[in-house]
Every structure is written in structure tokens, then in C-alpha cells.
Amino acid sequence: MTSPRAVAQIMSIELRNKLSYRADLLIEIGCTLFARAYLSFVVWQAVFQQTGTNTIAGYSQTELLVYFVLAAFIFDLNSINLGFISEDIYRGLLSKYLIMPINYQFYKIISWLGRSLVQFLPLGAALILFLVFGNSQDTSRMTVFSLLVGIFVCLLGNVLNVILYSTVEFLGFWSDKVWSLSIGLHLLVYFAGGIMIPLGALPYSIGEVFRYLPLYLMVGFPTEVILGHVHGLALIRGLLAMLAWFVLLQTLSRAVWRRGLQMYGGVGI
Amino acid sequence: MILVDKIGKTYRTHRKAPGLWGSIRSLVTREWLDKVAVQDVSFKVNAGEILGLVGANGAGKTTLIKMLSGIIHPDSGGARVLGFTPWERGIEFRRQISLIMGQKAQLWWDLPAADCFLLLREIYQIDGKTYQRTLDELVSVLDVSALLHIPVRNLSLGERMKMELIAALLHSPKVIFLDEPTIGLDIMAQRSMRSFILEYCQRHKPAIILTSHYMEDIEELCPNIVILRAGRLVYSGALEGIRAQLSHTKIVTIHTDSTSAVPNRRWESGTLVESASGLLRFKVEREKLRHFMNEVLSIVEAHDVSIEEADISDTIAALMKGKAQPV
Numbered sequence: 371m372t373s374p375r376a377v378a379q380i381m382s383i384e385l386r387n388k389l390s391y392r393a394d395l396l397i398e399i400g401c402t403l404f405a406r407a408y409l410s411f412v413v414w415q416a417v418f419q420q421t422g423t424n425t426i427a428g429y430s431q432t433e434l435l436v437y438f439v440l441a442a443f444i445f446d447l448n449s450i451n452l453g454f455i456s457e458d459i460y461r462g463l464l465s466k467y468l469i470m471p472i473n474y475q476f477y478k479i480i481s482w483l484g485r486s487l488v489q490f491l492p493l494g495a496a497l498i499l500f501l502v503f504g505n506s507q508d509t510s511r512m513t514v515f516s517l518l519v520g521i522f523v524c525l526l527g528n529v530l531n532v533i534l535y536s537t538v539e540f541l542g543f544w545s546d547k548v549w550s551l552s553i554g555l556h557l558l559v560y561f562a563g564g565i566m567i568p569l570g571a572l573p574y575s576i577g578e579v580f581r582y583l584p585l586y587l588m589v590g591f592p593t594e595v596i597l598g599h600v601h602g603l604a605l606i607r608g609l610l611a612m613l614a615w616f617v618l619l620q621t622l623s624r625a626v627w628r629r630g631l632q633m634y635g636g637v638g639i
Numbered sequence: 640m641i642l643v644d645k646i647g648k649t650y651r652t653h654r655k656a657p658g659l660w661g662s663i664r665s666l667v668t669r670e671w672l673d674k675v676a677v678q679d680v681s682f683k684v685n686a687g688e689i690l691g692l693v694g695a696n697g698a699g700k701t702t703l704i705k706m707l708s709g710i711i712h713p714d715s716g717g718a719r720v721l722g723f724t725p726w727e728r729g730i731e732f733r734r735q736i737s738l739i740m741g742q743k744a745q746l747w748w749d750l751p752a753a754d755c756f757l758l759l760r761e762i763y764q765i766d767g768k769t770y771q772r773t774l775d776e777l778v779s780v781l782d783v784s785a786l787l788h789i790p791v792r793n794l795s796l797g798e799r800m801k802m803e804l805i806a807a808l809l810h811s812p813k814v815i816f817l818d819e820p821t822i823g824l825d826i827m828a829q830r831s832m833r834s835f836i837l838e839y840c841q842r843h844k845p846a847i848i849l850t851s852h853y854m855e856d857i858e859e860l861c862p863n864i865v866i867l868r869a870g871r872l873v874y875s876g877a878l879e880g881i882r883a884q885l886s887h888t889k890i891v892t893i894h895t896d897s898t899s900a901v902p903n904r905r906w907e908s909g910t911l912v913e914s915a916s917g918l919l920r921f922k923v924e925r926e927k928l929r930h931f932m933n934e935v936l937s938i939v940e941a942h943d944v945s946i947e948e949a950d951i952s953d954t955i956a957a958l959m960k961g962k963a964q965p966v
Contacts (some may be wrong), residue, residue: 376761383758390749390790465710466745469731472762596881635650636710 372472377480384484399492402446404440410438429571433510433597436500437470441565441593443493444524447486448531448559448588452552454478455535456542465636475623479532494521497596511598519605520596526612527588533616534584537612537623543630564590568599581608584615640814640846641684641707647870648677648702677870679716684863686813687844689836691851691861691878692794695959699870700850701740703922704816707848708738734763737812739803741819746791752802753787756809763810769774770809777805780835797828804832808839817849821856833859854955866958873958881954889928891921893935894943907934 388395418424418431429437455478458464458558467474501512538555542548559565569577580586591608594600600608653669655661677699684690685858694702705711707718707733709725718725723732739745746755760770778784781801800820807815817836821829837860840847851857857864858878866874874881891909894917908927919939923931927933928946935941 373761373764376758376764376784379758379761383747383754386754387747387749462743465705465738465740465743468710469708469733469736469738470762471730632712634711636705 372476372480373415376472380477380480381487382447384481385487388485388488395488399489403405403443403492403496406439406442406449406515409433410435414438427568428569429570429597430510430600433512436497436510436512437568437597438566439595440493440596441563441589443489444527444589444592445563445565447482447489447524447528448535449556451557452535453539453549454482455539456548456552459539459542459630459634460547462636464634475532475536475627477530478536482528482532483525490521490615512596513598516598516601517596520592523595523612524592524610527592530584530612530616530619531588533619533623534588537619537626540623540626540630543626557583559589562586563588564593568594583612584612584619587612587615640686641690641848642719643683643703643707644681644717645679646677646681646703646706646713646718647675647679648699648706648711648713648715650674650676650702654703663794675870677706677713677867680865680867680870680872681716682872682875684846684848686766686846687840688863689840689847689849689856689861691849691864692867693850693857693955693959694867697853697869698867698907698959700867701818702740702870704818704848704850707783708736708816709733710738734810735812736814736816737807738816739800739807739808739820739828741800741817741822744791744799745803746799746806748792749790751788751790752783752794752805753803755791755806759806759809765810769811773809773811774805777808780838781805781831797832798833800828801825804835811843813845815845817845817847819851820849821851821853829853829855836860857955864955866955868959881958887925888927889923890947891923891928891931891935892945893919893921893939893941893945895919895939895941904938906931909935 391627414431414434417426418483424430426434444463455464464474497512497517500510501514501517535555536617538551539548541551562580562583564580569586569590572580575592580590587608591600591612595605595608650673652672652674653665653671655665655669680699680703682690692703694700702711706713707720707725709728712726721732721735723729725732746752747758755772759765765773778787781804783798783801783805786794786798786802791802794802803819820836821832824832833856836847836849837909839845840860849856849860862878863876864874864878864881865872890912896917906921908931909921909923911919912922921931921935932944
């Protein structure tokens with residue numbers, strides 16, 4: 371069992387790792403946040419002006435603007451995990467972790483948390499500003515409570531994400547390169563995860579199917595919770611669906627890991 | 640501490656013909672090859688012992704170390720390290736071993752070593768006092784206190800290796816695998832690394848398996864060695880045993896003013912291997928030594944004569960290449 375101090379240290383070391391390239395970090399956060407906010411503003415303003423409506427799928431224009439930026443941000447957090455295990459296998463870096471008294475997958479989840487902390491900070495600040503200054507009953511349902519619950523759901527979503535991606539990336543034990551599989555999964559998340567628009571804006575039957583897939587639970591669901599559009603029974607249903615996927619994927623992931631380790635040759639660059 | 644019993648490992652790799660056509664063909668059909676990396680290797684290592692694992696490139700040294708450290712699974716045979724089966728990778732097993740690979744960085748590249756050590760302290764759950772005492776001792780012996788806060792990527796190879804050593808020893812492992820720890824280091828760094836390993840082993844008594852292509856490492860550190868050739872064990876035993884069993888040759892060096900009559904002469908009981916101004920060097924079989932000395936001293940006026948054992952590295956190299964057979 372990994373001690374809480376070890377967890378804190380792993381998170382801290384990943385955070386320090388991330389902070390060691392200052393310029394890269396600032397450009398990454400600044401550019402993506404501003405570019406997306408601008409793009410979202412232009413697109414939704416045009417849509418709302420053309421249609422002459424006040425809401426789309428229950429969202430005001432301001433909410434949809436924040437929705438897009440937020441969902442894209444959570445999607446980015448998921449992207450940190452792209453190739454995060456298959457590269458370790460391909461390059462033989464996995465060996466380093468195999469001899470340490472720690473669970474590799476757990477280490478990767480904690481690493482992700484550490485690395486994403488630095489990205490959470492500006493977004494958290496932006497959301498709080500929105501909550502205080504840009505939020506009104508006419509334009510948004512977001513509350514401090516929905517924000518806190520949403521951040522918690524976002525963390526759970528990313529644990530689910532690490533498990534889903536690691537299951538796919540463990541296939542790297544059999545095939546040298548599984549990058550295309552990860553990219554395929556990533557595109558699937560983009561399509562069915564509710565990134566561009568909330569699932570409510572999709573045809574009802576498609577939206578209802580997507581609602582219980584891990585792809586949506588990782589991105590669209592936490593976004594909607596933060597914005598106060600999911601609560602009560604719907605929130606509990608979503609959390610239970612997450613739990614079910616967590617158990618299923620973790621069982622699958624462990625089986626693939628155990629089998630894959632027997633194939634691992636420890637070769638690499 | 641380490642008991643290896645007829646262990647074996649075969650890798651499966653695919654072969655691709657060179658060129659574009661080969662690449663296109665490999666998309667459709669692949670030719671698979673089974674490469675035997677290690678076969679039926681057995682030996683044991685006790686606490687406080689440094690065992691040298693010797694062999695040419697591809698002989699199976701690193702594969703053996705990977706199996707014994709639990710990184711990869713063997714296909715046949717077995718091994719017990721500290722009473723554990725390594726590839727079951729139990730937490731208690733992993734807490735007590737360490738692996739240093741000279742060709743691969745284990746530390747976090749972008750961070751100072753001090754940060755990496757703090758992380759390892761938590762992962763291995765080393766208590767504060769023990770951690771500080773061990774760290775202080777290692778830092779002082781390796782003389783790296785000024786380098787602790789510099790990112791690992793900015794350190795020289797020798798400095799980085801010292802940090803890797805500290806990282807590997809912080810949790811006081813009972814078994815240490817050193818895979819080419821001196822590779823790429825300059826002579827001074829190699830010497831300091833060797834003396835550190837020797838001193839550490841004498842003080843803390845871990846079982847160490849060391850691989851190296853540098854014979855100085857093997858000769859200075861390893862009383863016992865295992866020689867591998869193409870994955871098979873060709874010798875296991877004392878280093879001195881090789882000399883006794885295999886080296887039947889003495890090297891006779893003669894300092895003289897007159898070397899002119901020597902080069903064309905056919906010697907009855909020795910072979911001239913070097914003739915420089917004022918110096919002659921012969922290889923002589925041990926049992927013919929007395930006869931050779933009588934012969935050479937009757938012809939050459941010697942100022943000085945020395946008789947040495949043949950270089951052990953020559954014998955080991957011959958074993959590695961298969962030009963000599965173990966007795």
C-alpha cells in the first residue's frame with residue numbers, strides 16, 4: 371500500500387517536472403485557454419444570432435461558451451495520458467518502475483494528478499471569476515457547490531480515463547506501437563464525449579446511449595456537473611455508471627497487465 | 640541469497656528484409672525468429688559476494704539480470720532471490736533489491752537528484768533518520784554534495800552515475816544488480832566507482848551481481864565470475880580458478896642490448912610475441928619454462944628477466960569467443 375506521503379511526493383515531483391519548463395507551460399495554458407475562449411465566443415454568438423433563440427439544449431449563450439472551454443480543457447487533461455504507458459513499454463522505461471515497490475498504474479494516476487494540478491489552477495481561477503462576476507440567474511446555473519462537486523467528478527473521470535487508456539496501451543506488450551489505437555480512442559472521446567456540444571443537443575436516442583459510455587463520463591459529465599446542469603438523481607446515476615465502468619475496466623486492465631508482463635522483454639532505447 | 644537453477648529465456652523477434660520492398664512485404668507477412676538469450680544457466684551468490692557476469696555483447700548478461708530483478712519472466716528453469724521468486728514481483732522482494740543500468744537513466748531527467756531522492760524515500764518508506772544518515776554517508780563518500788540541486792540532465796555521465804548509485808542504495812538493498820556501471824566513464828571515474836563499490840560491499844554485505852566489459856572491473860571487484868557465451872554458461876567459479884585451470888602460459892620478459900640474433904630464430908620451447916629495442920617478450924608453456932630459460936639465456940645476454948602470469952583477460956576473452964574450453 372502506498373503511503374499518503376508517497377502520493378503527495380509523487381504528485382509534487384510531477385508538478386515540479388511540469389514547472390521546470392516555464393515558457394512551454396505558459397504558452398500551453400495561455401494559448402489554449404484564450405484561443406478556445408475566442409473561438410467559442412465567435413461560434414456561439416453566430417449560432418445564437420442566426421437562430422434568434424435564447425437557449426440551446428437548456429444552455430444560454432454564456433453557458434455554452436464556458437461549456438466548450440471547460441470541456442476542451444478536461445479533454446486536454448485526458449490527453450496527458452496519450453501514449454503514457456505504451457511509450458514506457460516501447461522505450462523500456464517500464465523496467466524502472468517494475469523494480470520499485472509501487473503499483474505502476476497507481477503511480478501513473480497520481481502522476482497525472484500532479485501534472486494536471488498546474489493546469490487546474492488557471493482554470494479554477496477563471497471559473498471563480500466567472501462565478502463571481504459573469505454569473506447571473508439569467509445566464510448560468512453554476513454554484514459554488516456545483517463547482518466543487520464537478521471538480522470531484524472531473525477527478526473521478528480522469529481516474530476512469532487512465533484506466534481506460536492503460537487497458538488500450540497495455541496492448542503495447544504485444545505490438546511495438548499502439549499509438550494509432552490511442553489516437554482512435556481519443557477521437558472517439560472527442561466524438562462521443564460531449565466536447566463540442568452537450569449531449570442534450572444531439573438526437574435523443576444517440577444522446578441517451580452516449581450518456582452511459584465512459585467517454586461521456588470522462589468529459590461531458592463533469593462539465594455539465596460543474597455548470598450545474600446535472601444534479602440529484604441524474605448525478606447519482608452518472609456516478610454509479612462511473613463506478614460500474616471503473617470496476618469493469620479495472621478488472622480488464624489488470625488481466626491485460628498480468629498477461630502483458632509475461633511478454634515484456636525490457637528492451638528499448 | 641541468489642540461487643539460479645537452469646534458467647532460460649528465448650526472445651521472439653521478426654526479421655525484415657532491407658529496403659522499401661522488405662518494409663512493404665513485412666506489412667503482409669512476417670518472418671519470426673526465436674533467439675535464445677539464456678539457456679540452462681545455474682549459479683549462486685552469497686551475501687557480501689560480488690559475482691562478475693562476463694560475456695560478449697548479446698551473451699545474455701542483461702537478460703539474466705532482468706530475470707533476477709523480476710523485470711522479465713523466464714521461459715524455463717527457476718531462481719530464488721532472498722527467498723522470493725523474482726518475477727512474482729512481491730512488494731517485499733522489490734523493497735530489498737536494486738538495479739543500476741549504466742546505459743539507462745533511472746532518475747527523473749528534469750529534476751535535481753535531491754528531489755528524486757526524496758521521492759524514493761517515500762516510495763521505499765525509509766524513515767527520516769535512516770534516510771538522512773544514508774544520504775549523508777553516500778554523498779560524502781562519492782563527493783557530490785555540490786551537485787545535489789542541479790537537474791540530472793545537466794550532470795556529466797560520471798556525476799550522473801554517482802547519483803544513480805545513491806538512488807539505488809538509499810534503501811540499503813540486500814541484493815544489487817549492477818549492469819555495466821562504469822560504461823562510458825573516464826579512467827578516474829571508473830576507478831572511483833570501483834573503489835566505492837568494493838568499500839560499500841565490505842561494509843554492508845549485500846549480494847552483488849555485476850556485468851562489465853571492462854576487465855579491470857572484473858579483476859578488481861569479483862572473486863567469482865560466471866562466463867556466458869551465446870546464452871550458455873561456459874564457466875562458473877573463482878576468477879583465480881580460470882588462471883589455474885586454463886592459463887598454462889607464462890609471459891617471460893627479457894631486457895637486453897642485443898636483439899639482432901633473435902627475430903629469425905626458431906625457439907624450441909617458447910614463442911616470441913614482442914621484440915622492441917632492448918626488450919623481448921615470450922609466451923612459454925608452464926611446464927617448458929625451465930627448458931626455455933636455459934635456451935634463451937644461452938643465446939641472449941640479459942640485463943633483467945621477469946616471469947609473469949599470462950593476462951587473465953586474454954583467457955577470459957578466449958573463453959567468451961569459444962577459442963578456449965573450460966577444464
